[in-house]
Amino acid sequence: MKVHFYKYQATGNDFVVMDNREGKLSLTKEQIEKICDRRFGVGADGLMLIEKHASLNFNVEYFNSDGSQSLCGNGSRAAVHFASKLGLVNGKSTFNAYDGAHSAELLSTGIIRLKMNDVAEVKTIGTDYFLNTGSPHYIRFVDNIHAYPVVEEGRKIRYSDAFKPGGTNVNFVQLLPDNTIYVRTYERGVEDETLSCGTGVTAAAMATSLKGYTSPVNIKVKGGDLSVEFKSGQSGTFTEIFLVGPAKMVFEGDLEL
Numbered sequence: 001m002k003v004h005f006y007k008y009q010a011t012g013n014d015f016v017v018m019d020n021r022e023g024k025l026s027l028t029k030e031q032i033e034k035i036c037d038r039r040f041g042v043g044a045d046g047l048m049l050i051e052k053h054a055s056l057n058f059n060v061e062y063f064n065s066d067g068s069q070s071l072c073g074n075g076s077r078a079a080v081h082f083a084s085k086l087g088l089v090n091g092k093s094t095f096n097a098y099d100g101a102h103s104a105e106l107l108s109t110g111i112i113r114l115k116m117n118d119v120a121e122v123k124t125i126g127t128d129y130f131l132n133t134g135s136p137h138y139i140r141f142v143d144n145i146h147a148y149p150v151v152e153e154g155r156k157i158r159y160s161d162a163f164k165p166g167g168t169n170v171n172f173v174q175l176l177p178d179n180t181i182y183v184r185t186y187e188r189g190v191e192d193e194t195l196s197c198g199t200g201v202t203a204a205a206m207a208t209s210l211k212g213y214t215s216p217v218n219i220k221v222k223g224g225d226l227s228v229e230f231k232s233g234q235s236g237t238f239t240e241i242f243l244v245g246p247a248k249m250v251f252e253g254d255l256e257l
C-alpha cells in the first residue's frame with residue numbers, strides 16, 4: 001500500500017505527518033518504527049496522523065519513533081502548520097491531542113503559538129524537579145550544558161525505579177542572562193537526545209520560574225529558539241501556558257507500507 005507523507009521539523013524535532021481524515025490508516029508499532037528509522041525509513045523522532053474530530057478542527061494522533069504515545073508540543077505545532085496547509089484552519093485552531101483539547105494560532109510570521117494545558121504541581125526531588133506538561137519531564141539544572149553527558153545521565157533517570165513503569169523525559173537546563181535558558185532533552189520513546197522537545201522546554205520554563213525567571217522565558221535548544229509564556233499561581237501551579245516557536249514542512253513523498 002502506497003501512502004503519501006509530509007516531513008516536518010519544529011526547532012529540529014522532526015516528524016512524519018500523514019493525512020488520515022478518511023480514517024483508512026492504522027499503523028502497527030513495527031510500521032511506525034520502520035518509517036521513523038533513519039536508515040531504513042523516512043527518518044523522524046515521531047509520526048503523526050491528522051484526523052477528523054467531532055467538535056474541534058482536527059485530532060492529532062502522536063507516536064514516538066518506538067510507537068509509544070504521549071503529547072508532543074513541537075509535533076502539535078507542526079500539526080497546526082499542516083492543518084493550515086490542508087485548509088482545515090485559518091489562523092486560529094482547536095484540536096485534540098493525547099492530553100485533551102488545545103488551541104493554537106499560526107501567526108503571519110510562521111510562528112505557532114500553542115496553548116498548553118495547566119500544570120497543577122511541580123515536585124521537588126533534591127535539587128531537581130519533576131512535572132507533567134502533557135508528557136512527564138524531569139528537570140536538572142547544570143553548568144556547562146554543552147559538555148554535559150545528556151544521553152548517559154538522561155538514560156539513568158529515565159530508567160530509574162522512581163519512574164517505572166512509564167519512564168520520564170529528562171531535561172538538562174543551564175540558566176543564562178536575560179531571562180534565557182539553554183535546554184537539552186533526553187526523550188523517552190526516541191531513547192536519545194533530540195534537538196528540541198516542546199513539552200520539555202515548557203517544563204523547564206516552569207521550573208526556572210521557581211528560581212525567579214519571569215514570563216516569557218526565552219529558550220535556546222540545539223535546533224533553534226522558542227519561548228514559553230505563563231502565569232504563575234500558588235505553590236507550583238501554572239496557567240495560561242503558551243509554547244511559541246517555528247515549524248516548517250521540509251519535503252513530501254510516497255512510501256510503501
Ligand SMILES: N[C@@H](CCC[C@H](N)C(=O)O)C(=O)O
Pocket residue numbers: 013064068069070071072073074075135136169187188189190196197198199200
Ligand atoms: N518531542 C515531544 C515530546 C514527545 C513525547 C515524549 N517523547 C514522551 O513520550 O513523553 C515534544 O516536543 O513535546
